[in-house]
Amino acid sequence: MSDRCNFSRWLALEGLRATPVRLAVLEILGEAPRALRAQEILELIRARRRVNKVTVYRILEDFTRRGMVRKLSLEGRVNHFELACEHHPPHPHFQCQTCREVQCLEPVALNRIWTELQGPVGNRADHIDIKVEGVCHKCRDIS
Amino acid sequence: MSDRCNFSRWLALEGLRATPVRLAVLEILGEAPRALRAQEILELIRARRRVNKVTVYRILEDFTRRGMVRKLSLEGRVNHFELACEHHPPHPHFQCQTCREVQCLEPVALNRIWTELQGPVGNRADHIDIKVEGVCHKCRDIS
DNA sequence: TTATACTTGCAACTCAGTTGATTTTCGATT
DNA sequence: AATCGAAAATCAACTGAGTTGCAAGTATAA
Ligand SMILES: [Mn+2]
Ligand SMILES: [Mn+2]
Ligand SMILES: [Zn+2]
Ligand SMILES: [Zn+2]
Numbered sequence: 001m002s003d004r005c006n007f008s009r010w011l012a013l014e015g016l017r018a019t020p021v022r023l024a025v026l027e028i029l030g031e032a033p034r035a036l037r038a039q040e041i042l043e044l045i046r047a048r049r050r051v052n053k054v055t056v057y058r059i060l061e062d063f064t065r066r067g068m069v070r071k072l073s074l075e076g077r078v079n080h081f082e083l084a085c086e087h088h089p090p091h092p093h094f095q096c097q098t099c100r101e102v103q104c105l106e107p108v109a110l111n112r113i114w115t116e117l118q119g120p121v122g123n124r125a126d127h128i129d130i131k132v133e134g135v136c137h138k139c140r141d142i143s
Numbered sequence: 144m145s146d147r148c149n150f151s152r153w154l155a156l157e158g159l160r161a162t163p164v165r166l167a168v169l170e171i172l173g174e175a176p177r178a179l180r181a182q183e184i185l186e187l188i189r190a191r192r193r194v195n196k197v198t199v200y201r202i203l204e205d206f207t208r209r210g211m212v213r214k215l216s217l218e219g220r221v222n223h224f225e226l227a228c229e230h231h232p233p234h235p236h237f238q239c240q241t242c243r244e245v246q247c248l249e250p251v252a253l254n255r256i257w258t259e260l261q262g263p264v265g266n267r268a269d270h271i272d273i274k275v276e277g278v279c280h281k282c283r284d285i286s
Numbered sequence: 287t288t289a290t291a292c293t294t295g296c297a298a299c300t301c302a303g304t305t306g307a308t309t310t311t312c313g314a315t316t
Numbered sequence: 317a318a319t320c321g322a323a324a325a326t327c328a329a330c331t332g333a334g335t336t337g338c339a340a341g342t343a344t345a346a
């Protein structure tokens with residue numbers, strides 16, 4: 001996924017130095033087949049280099065503010081992160097109620113329900129998050 | 144909202160005693176015009192009686208497991224709760240990115256996109272959560 | 287009344303995430 | 317090459333929503 005992104009160039013465009021930790025965060029998110037928790041990202045970086053958790057949290061927060069990364073609040077207390085590059089448009093997510101694993105679903109057209117979701121007159125809707133909950137195929141096989 | 148619910152009877156149907164704290168949780172959620180955080184519920188109960196936070200958290204967890212209450216993961220670390228009685232069918236929510244306030248939106252028909260959201264073959268989708276983010280009318284007026 | 291299960295309270299804990307201060311690194315300037 | 321200032325990383329300590337285990341209280345059943 002998104003192997004086509006030039007992360008060094010992307011950071012330069014944002015006015016950020018292409019430090020090893022920043023590049024590691026982007027590469028790990030770019031290779032991930034699903035949204036990752038901060039702790040998973042931390043452990044994956046630590047497989048290649050020594051790093052403090054605060055650094056990773058601050059980078060993820062900064063990337064989120066800049067819109068380079070999407071922060072997903074799928075369940076309380078633990079956030080998931082995914083790349084928000086041009087190759088990863090927003091899309092719905094599936095979370096299994098048994099194993100808590102998260103899947104990325106294909107983008108859906110929301111044109112028809114978008115206007116219904118604007119809410120009371122005067123609100124400005126910027127984007128829609130869709131989360132589907134259920135039981136994944138792996139957990140269904142077990143039971 | 145849902146003044147028509149007989150909470151004592153509902154608890155009896157669930158095989159639960161109609162204790163003062165349980166009734167207070169249901170009454171507060173029934174009167175709330177929006178989803179509430181656990182801490183807000185706690186403070187509203189404390190306006191009428193002494194209560195320990197653990198009791199409220201345990202009641203909310205129990206109600207959620209039984210499907211009497213919906214737990215919303217709108218943003219990391221803080222859950223919101225709302226009544227899931229017959230008068231409150233599931234519906235989308237709006238959260239303002241400025242003041243973080245949550246609004247309940249009208250239910251929308253999802254028939255059309257439901258099948259698209261089933262995901263990879265084999266998953267069983269049970270329900271869909273829709274969260275709209277943006278800026279509420281109050282915060283728009285200010286800026 | 288006594289036994290039992292249910293409910294609440296208390297204190298201590300967990301853990302993802304945050305804060306502030308300090309040190310290190312890097313790129314520019316001399 | 318040495319110096320300097322800003323950006324980046326580190327460290328320890330903290331925050332706070334939610335949890336756990338156990339003791340104490342309360343209602344129901346026998
Ligand atoms: Mn995704
Ligand atoms: Mn609602
Ligand atoms: Zn699963
Ligand atoms: Zn607002």
